[in-house]
């Protein structure tokens with residue numbers, strides 16, 4: 064089953080509070096979804112993710128298609144059983160990685176021919192193939208096969224690619240049919256061009272998907288442009304369906320997305336920067352390897368309630384990183400995931416009480432970002 068219940072709209076913004084029900088559990092929105100690219104959120108056991116109150120995780124179709132391959136996951140009884148995660152899973156379509164990771168690709172109306180970034184072997188993905196793989200993975204939420212065009216791209220390029228994405232979405236929907244238990248989301252493209260965003264949204268809404276993603280944002284454009292295009296795009300999406308902004312996972316982008324009516328977001332960034340020794344804190348980012356933390360026996364973030372901040376010091380975690388100890392990567396990952404999951408919980412509370420903007424201002428003031436930061 065798949066159901067979205069909108070609980071309330073915040074009084075002063077487009078922020079919404081909701082609940083998504085899937086066969087594998089309920090997801091409170093707005094939500095940040097940790098990314099388990101290759102069927103693992105790097106360094107984390109599933110019981111640790113549960114302890115962190117991760118409500119849904121994401122896995123990448125492209126990576127799992129190449130390795131271990133769909134036959135093995137089919138034999139295991141699907142992705143939930145293969146990785147021992149019994150909560151909801153969202154899979155992407157493979158499109159983004161085909162366009163960003165693989166070499167020698169040929170895009171035709173039929174699909175995309177590319178070479179595996181692992182062994183150079185020739186592969187092919189199409190709307191139908193992406194659906195077939197995601198059916199085998201058994202994810203609760205699946206995505207239509209799309210092209211996420213690079214930024215900047217010309218109007219003509221985006222127009223062609225965005226129109227093809229709409230045609231591909233129709234083929235995905237036809238292949239998927241009325242299959243139970245797996246909800247298929249459409250992906251709005253259109254780059255930074257408003258008329259193309261509108262057209263893309265209207266094409267997809269006419270196909271009546273149970274949810275919609277906004278793709279092709281946070282791809283290197285300035286934050287102010289992201290906010291403008293997102294703000295414009297969400298107005299064309301139905302209010303009673305969940306909206307997912309792909310590839311966003313820093314506190315500032317999450318605030319800006321939620322403010323513009325986004326319910327779900329994901330990004331590898333929090334776990335990736337953790338493994339490089341960068342921690343989110345209520346006072347901004349902290350680079351743990353810095354010499355100034357050598358004798359700093361305070362927790363990473365004195366306001367954080369995570370297990371790491373209750374038990375370990377900056378000096379100790381810095382030592383682990385400098386000594387190449389695996390525990391350092393794990394502690395930093397646990398803290399960063401907790402930080403974003405807790406932030407979303409606090410954001411939900413602020414929407415419930417119609418004080419989202421006050422909460423956002425307070426957060427920014429401490430975090431050290433000014434609202435119109437460009438990066």
Ligand SMILES: [Zn+2]
Nearest residue numbers: 367369372398
């Ligand atoms: Zn912490």
